[in-house]
Amino acid sequence: MRTINIATAVAGAALVLAIQNASAQSFFEIEAGAGATYYTLTEGKWFQDGALDNHVVSHAPALMIGLTGNVIDRANWGVDWHADLNYFGGVSASCQCTISDADYNPSTHQVRKGATTESYYGSGHAMGVSLMLEPYLKYGGWKFGAAAGVLGYRKTWVENVSGWAGNFGDPRPVPVHLESAHGISFAPAVGLDVSYERFTFSYRYYFTSRNEGNTPPLWDDVQTMMVTYRF
Structure with a gap:
């Protein structure tokens, strides 16, 4: 609730100040952009670099x-x-991974000899609304800004494991289907902008690992780099 209150205060302050400065060229403009997402990952969370058939794929810009x-x-x-x-685009991961974390060494990327492995496949995506303030400096036709605010987002992650032992009251490996908790989470967001006329190169870092839930997605935090245009 504290994060929600901070976001509301930031948005309210921005609105009041914008009204007080109505002499600006326009109250608002539309902006749109496209670019790339970089998901920060933790070795061993739904993928193992040293496992057979390990693949991590980003599907969309x-x-x-x-x-x-x-x-x-x-x-x-x-x-x-x-x-x-x-x-933020979709991402998927698949591998023939160990059932037990004790059978895999993330530092050396090695699977213990004789370890039981099963087929893992997961996919998901994230999307959300960001509210940010960006102080900037002007130099010639350029603008250099630093942004901060909050992201309200929804994450989706679905994981299927061909056999998981010992966790569901059955000593034998059983197929498992897992899904991340649905709902809205909030995360701090920061970024840098370099603009020339109506074009902007924008970098954003979203601290989404603060709210992972019981079935976490593949990624920890989210970073984006985009080229945007103001209409």
């Missing part, structure tokens, strides 16, 4: 569309606000 405008706009500096819908 990062996409964004939203609204932006001026909170403050002075000759050499200012503050912008951003309210964006973000799709």
Whole structure:
């Protein structure tokens, strides 16, 4: 609830300041962008680099569309606000991995000889709405900004294991189907922007590993790099 209150306060402050500075060129503009997502991963969480048939694949680019405008706009500096819908793309992982974590060494990427392995396959994606404030400096036709705010997001991860032993009241390996908890989570977000006229190169880091739940997704945090355009 504290995160929600902070997000509400940031959005409210941005709105009040924007109204007070109505002399800016426009109250808001549409912005859209596309680029790449980098999911930070932890070795051994739904994949094992040293296991047979280990594959981790990203399936789609990062996409964004939203609204932006001026909170403050002075000759050499200012503050912008951003309210964006973000799709981070899909990712999947598969391997012939060990059932027991004790049978795999993530430091050396080695599977213990004679260890029991099973087929793992999982896939998922994440998307959400970010609210951010971006103070910036102007130099010539360029703008250099640093953004901070909050991401409200929904993650989806589905994992299928051909045989999992000892966890479900049956000593024999049994097929298992797992799904991440549905619902909205909140995470801090930071970023850097370099803009020229209506084009922006944007970097964002979302601290999504703070809210993983009982069945965590493949990834920890999420990073994006995009080229965006203001209409």
